Amino acid sequence: MTTSPPQPSAGGRLLVGAAIVLLAANLRVAVASVGVVLEQLRDDLGMSATVGGILTTLPVVCFAVFGVGSAAAVRRLGLHHAATLVLAMILVGLVVRSVVHDGTVFILCSVVALAGAAVGNVILPPLVKAHFPDRIPLVSSLYGAALMAGASTASIATVPLSDAFGGWRPGIGLWAALAAIALVPWLLMLRRDVHAGPPSTERxxxxxxxxxxxxxxxxxxxxxxxxxxxxxxxxxxxxxxxxxxxxxxxxxxxxxxxxxxxxxxxxxxxxxxxxxxxxxxxxxxxxxxxxxxxxxxxxxxxxxxxxxxxxxxxxxxxxxxxxxxxxxxxxxxxxxxxxxxxxxxxxxxxxxxxxxxxxxxxxxxxxxxxxxxxxxxxxxxxxxxxxxxxxxxxxxxxxxxxxxxxxx
Incomplete structure (x- = not known):
């Protein structure tokens, strides 16, 4: 069953659009911020290149397992609650992994952040269809560009942030601030959630x-x-x-x-x-x-x-x-x-x-x-x-x- 959201005002549509774009901007930060400091990170945590390969493989594995496996849960939870949970997971994963000193724990924290990003991948298309059925190509292009912009900015700025704040830990941890900012509009929209998904007879x-x-x-x-x-x-x-x-x-x-x-x-x-x-x-x-x-x-x-x-x-x-x-x-x-x-x-x-x-x-x-x-x-x-x-x-x-x- 699909529940349509109430028709929002122009200001409401702007808030939803901004929330979708901010959500997308967070979905590759956990990946892009690690690649540029991977060598220092591996040296500090004692990871071999093979173990580093496991770390670089995590995104695709998490996107497969958590993204596809979460579809039914998202339908029950609602898209707005799911978006809030996604950003909370990214925020927690980014913060905790920046302070741990064990490679295994670092990988587990990365899984938390990447699991959130995986669910985010799944909910973006139905969010656009639910709130902007008349602007799907435009909003899809905007969130696609935001996703790439988040990855690009994290790649470019992580090393300067690491240099400015004393190492790779604050360099990757400070990106949690972006998730915190993106959480705000979703918290405001929790009371007007929408459940979306194809009816079971059509799957x-x-x-x-x-x-x-x-x-x-x-x-x-x-x-x-x-x-x-x-x-x-x-x-x-x-x-x-x-x-x-x-x-x-x-x-x-x-x-x-x-x-x-x-x-x-x-x-x-x-x-x-x-x-x-x-x-x-x-x-x-x-x-x-x-x-x-x-x-x-x-x-x-x-x-x-x-x-x-x-x-x-x-x-x-x-x-x-x-x-x-x-x-x-x-x-x-x-x-x-x-x-x-x-x-x-x-x-x-x-x-x-x-x-x-x-x-x-x-x-x-x-x-x-x-x-x-x-x-x-x-x-x-x-x-x-x-x-x-x-x-x-x-x-x-x-x-x-x-x-x-x-x-x-």
């Missing part, structure tokens, strides 16, 4: 789409992009510092990767409208991603800003993939099922990316093997993106699946 179980080539192409596309993206968050800065780039510059360049994606995300609806079902966008995302990692492999300290820009442009594959979930389904049930399968299985498999990068570095003593693997992942974006770009609908590939009226 498609995962087993109904397990044999769909559309679903598996989407999963593999999402996996290829996400594995490379979270390897970037976790290891890009350390790859550069190992080649002689300063910590501050490496952190800035990691921020550039996220920042470059902001205008691209805002422009993507227009680009998709112009290009349609031709696979030019995934080909372009693949080409710039491969070029960026190839640059890091062959000349990491020569023009690192160029490699950061190329990788940032390649990150547009993430937003394009999420957009294609809706474009490759006819019904609300199909969209929900494909989203769960894509993000659930995709994030779970993608966790091998950042973990593998760290493990290969430990085994070989260099980043070369890891970078070759990342180049291959970048190439797979073009392969699976070509399949996803074809105008084949999920529902048309389901044998014997229940059919519902077109609601897309």
């Amino acid at each position: 498609l179980p995962l087993r109904a789409i397990a044999r769909s080539p559309v679903a598996w192409s989407m999963v593999l596309l999402f996996t290829s992009q996400s594995a490379g993206a979270y390897a970037q968050f976790g290891w890009f800065a350390e790859m550069l510092t190992d080649s002689g780039v300063s910590d501050g510059y490496a952190g800035t360049l990691l921020g550039v990767i996220s920042g470059v994606g902001i205008p691209l995300t805002l422009a993507l609806p227009w680009l998709i409208g112009r290009i349609g079902d031709r696979p030019y966008l995934p080909w372009a995302f693949s080409a710039v991603t491969v070029s960026g990692w190839l640059g890091v492999l062959l000349a990491p300290s020569t023009v690192p800003w160029l490699w950061a820009v190329l990788l940032g442009l390649g990150g547009g594959a993430f937003t394009w993939t999420l957009t294609m979930i809706a474009r490759r389904t006819r019904t609300t049930a199909g969209t929900a099922a494909l989203s769960v399968a894509t993000q659930g299985f995709g994030y779970l498999i993608a966790g091998l990316g950042p973990f593998g990068v760290g493990a290969l570095h430990d085994l070989t003593g260099s980043w070369d093997a890891s970078l070759i693997g990342l180049i291959v992942l970048g190439g797979l974006i073009a392969v699976f993106g070509t399949v996803v770009a074809r105008p084949v609908m999920l529902e048309d590939t389901l044998a014997g699946a229940p059919r519902t009226p077109d609601r897309a």
Whole structure:
């Protein structure tokens, strides 16, 4: 059952819109703030590169397990209460992990923050649909840009904050202030909650789409992009510092990767409208991603800003993939099922990316093997993106699946 919120005033819509944008800005901070100080953090807590790989793998694992697993709980709890809980978890996780002195406890605190971010990923689309049904593309673009802006700002500012306040602990802990600020509007809206989700009669179980080539192409596309993206968050800065780039510059360049994606995300609806079902966008995302990692492999300290820009442009594959979930389904049930399968299985498999990068570095003593693997992942974006770009609908590939009226 879906409960619609009361129609708000213009001021009320502005408050909800600001709350959604602030929520999105917090969802990658726990990830982005660690990557730029990972080397110092590992030294202080006694973590090997392999254990550091576990830390960089946590985001994708948490996004798979907690994001998909929380759907039923969110429907019962309500979207506003869920958003409040998300931000509280992020706040607590960021604060506590900045003061602990044990690597295992640090990882557990990171799980708390990342579990909150995982649920945040799930509730953003229904929040937009519930409050802005007439402005879905606009508000979705705004929260997508805010998500990237949060990641970019955390990447750029964490090292200067660490230098200014005496170490990596305050550098990563101060980001809890952003979560505290974002909590305020959600606390004000708790009394006017909304419960949203497709009715049970319209839901498609995962087993109904397990044999769909559309679903598996989407999963593999999402996996290829996400594995490379979270390897970037976790290891890009350390790859550069190992080649002689300063910590501050490496952190800035990691921020550039996220920042470059902001205008691209805002422009993507227009680009998709112009290009349609031709696979030019995934080909372009693949080409710039491969070029960026190839640059890091062959000349990491020569023009690192160029490699950061190329990788940032390649990150547009993430937003394009999420957009294609809706474009490759006819019904609300199909969209929900494909989203769960894509993000659930995709994030779970993608966790091998950042973990593998760290493990290969430990085994070989260099980043070369890891970078070759990342180049291959970048190439797979073009392969699976070509399949996803074809105008084949999920529902048309389901044998014997229940059919519902077109609601897309």
